[in-house]
Amino acid sequence: MNEPAPRKPLSRLDESLLTGLPPFSRLERRQIRTILDQGTVRRYDAGIAVFDEGAPAQRFFMLLDGHIRVVRVTPTGEQVTALHIPSGELFGIAPALGRDTYPATAITASESLALSWPVRLWQEFVTRYDGFATETYKTVGKRVGEMNTRIVEMATQHVEQRIANAVLRLANQNGRQTDEGIEIDFPITRQDLSELTGTTLHTVSRMLSAWEKDGIVKSRRKRIILCDPHRLVVISEAHPTR
Amino acid sequence: MNEPAPRKPLSRLDESLLTGLPPFSRLERRQIRTILDQGTVRRYDAGIAVFDEGAPAQRFFMLLDGHIRVVRVTPTGEQVTALHIPSGELFGIAPALGRDTYPATAITASESLALSWPVRLWQEFVTRYDGFATETYKTVGKRVGEMNTRIVEMATQHVEQRIANAVLRLANQNGRQTDEGIEIDFPITRQDLSELTGTTLHTVSRMLSAWEKDGIVKSRRKRIILCDPHRLVVISEAHPTR
């Protein structure tokens, strides 16, 4: 290594970027170097579509920093959020699902940084790099599990419980401890939460107001702080009728 | 071939059983023979759990005949159907998702016949048999798509539309043309439909009654016949508020 920097326009990425991440954790420094050199890094503003549902899957991605919402849009234009992706995970991995188009739209929830490779390298990564296939299928499995959970929630729980669950999950995945409580560390609107729980922004707003009155959360515009997670858990489990 | 039948207690399976099925379609007769000989066939009565959520994934399955409901049970005991699996597909493929327990329970919706193999053969199948990996990941991809669709439906559509969609999907996957219309060719109760759509058997019953009054469907106990699929499609698309 240490060739006098080639065509790459961006400053060369450090190998440590990928070293700790599951799909690459079993690889040697030299292999990671190769992988990095084959990919492209790009920064995205908040609220930008990284790729669109139905578009030909030309690249697959690793989210280095930021947050992604995986969204589907209905024929009538409403959005439904299927998943949230935290940094350090692969996304847009259509090839792992035997697809040649993206099954959903990926939108940045905050300013983000992602590394991507052309799909033709997928097969190579899978065969050449030990653990890559295993780990990516674990990711797929985890997401299938999450989707399953959401289906069950939507089918059996009341709106209040679904919102509680969504908030708890976001805080778990992306929480940051502050002196007031655990803050969800990316901007999230009432609208976003409603798209995540299959309800309206009005209902979400009412819930958050009620919770705030009870001292369970605090919320400013686009920010939610969890003061009393335990009581939220209680709410999320409470009396699931049916 | 034509060896004088070995240890197998069951009559030997014919290679043609698997020949046409995607995960095995690119294989030679001899390879299919080997695969068959490594597996076990079993018949299941209707309403039997083939495996349970959370149990160690010891085997993976190919459904040769019948129908499977993939179900999750909530802490309070309600069931939610996540997927329906028609014959000719793999199921219980936890290893493909990097899991060592089953993520959901598989229940036979009708009398069924399934072939199964111990999970330790999974890796072997993937590496040794051309197209097996590709095709199974396509299956996974298809199921992820279905789950996605269900999430969107549950989040945005009214109960009537969800039931209409569920009925249409079942009829498409498992319909049989009769002189009265398309019949869903396995027994399905109001309860089943409610678990599939996240509603109550009461509401489903009312819907089917109303539709029957309008000549859209006919239904006997555990049987549904679609007389006018087109009008059901119209219902399923109608005015999705929100």
Place this chain on the structure above:
DNA sequence: CGGCATATTGAAGTTATTCAACTCCTGTGG
């Protein structure tokens, strides 16, 4: 400081659930 996205909240309206009572099949065993 203006303008726009975000958020709040009451009141009215709907949809679907819950409760409850009852009917209709279908298979089983006397």
Place this chain on the structure above:
DNA sequence: CCACAGGAGTTGAATAACTTCAATATGCCG
């Protein structure tokens, strides 16, 4: 072959959970 038990389905009435409508308030960024 008939009775009957239990699963499956139906349907009205009351109620609850959310949504919709509408009006107003509150940051926030340029």
